[in-house]
Amino acid sequence: GQNIDQPTEMTATEGAIVQINCTYQTSGFNGLFWYQQHAGEAPTFLSYNVLDGLEEKGRFSSFLSRSKGYSYLLLKELQMKDSASYLCVTPSSSNTGKLIFGQGTTLQVKP
Amino acid sequence: EAGVTQFPSHSVIEKGQTVTLRCDPISGHDNLYWYRRVMGKEIKFLLHFVKESKQDESGMPNNRFLAERTGGTYSTLKVQPAELEDSGVYFCASSHSPDGAYEQYFGPGTRLTVT
Numbered sequence A: 001g002q003n004i005d006q007p008t009e010m011t012a013t014e015g016a017i018v019q020i021n022c023t024y025q026t027s028g029f030n031g032l033f034w035y036q037q038h039a040g041e042a043p044t045f046l047s048y049n050v051l052d053g054l055e056e057k058g059r060f061s062s063f064l065s066r067s068k069g070y071s072y073l074l075l076k077e078l079q080m081k082d083s084a085s086y087l088c089v090t091p092s093s094s095n096t097g098k099l100i101f102g103q104g105t106t107l108q109v110k111p
Numbered sequence B: 001e002a003g004v005t006q007f008p009s010h011s012v013i014e015k016g017q018t019v020t021l022r023c024d025p026i027s028g029h030d031n032l033y034w035y036r037r038v039m040g041k042e043i044k045f046l047l048h049f050v051k052e053s054k055q056d057e058s059g060m061p062n063n064r065f066l067a068e069r070t071g072g073t074y075s076t077l078k079v080q081p082a083e084l085e086d087s088g089v090y091f092c093a094s095s096h097s098p099d100g101a102y103e104q105y106f107g108p109g110t111r112l113t114v115t
Helices: none
Strands: A003-005 A009-013 A018-025 A032-037 A044-049 A053-057 A060-065 A070-075 A084-091 A099-101 A105-110 B005-007 B010-013 B019-024 B031-037 B044-050 B053-056 B065-068 B075-079 B088-095 B110-114
Touching (some): A009 A018, A018 A084, A018 A105, A099 B044, B005 B088, B019 B110
Parallel strands (some): A009 A105
Antiparallel strands (some): A003 A018, A053 A060, B031 B088, B044 B053, B065 B075
16 A cells, blocks of 8 residues: 655745654555645645655755655745645555655745 | 636525536536535535537545536536535636646536525
8 A cells, every 4th residue: 555644734934944854654655745725725736756865956855765754845944835735645655646645744934 | 817617606496406506617628527525525626518519527535426527628517416425615627738748727606505
């Protein structure tokens, strides 16, 4: 089976750095996505990792360690608009595009 | 490029009634997915269309749910008769390729409340 774990809630201060961790167990591995979802809106794509290491994209970076079944999303220079739910997601091992979601981490950025 | 759209945005119905949700994917995307999030739980896969064909419907909860994609464009998801546990947010997503490496574009969701 496949299972994804991530913290339910996190709080951080505007301008700071926050790291959201995700661990996963999969029977096969087809990469790992991070999506951002603001309340009442559609989840939107942030990053995709399939190889080990850090992928940087502006203020957001995503890291993957396949041997450890571990990923994190790093958000720098936090802004109030970064308050949202961050979803750790992996494609199903069936390789049909079906996505397996974690519960999401609700990040609250405070002034 | 227009994104994935869903209609209605909200629906409140009574137990036993029927509701039909609609999803319009991004033009040209052959792959269309339905997902659902019930309160307090993670988003879960319901089914996957490739054009008008059902590729994977392993996530459909039971036979009260019927999804169609006639003509391979928009899709509908009908719940008949609705039960209380069907309440949640129903998301539609589309992608150009079924390959897991390609991102899926999500619609804003339909919030269904069954009373």
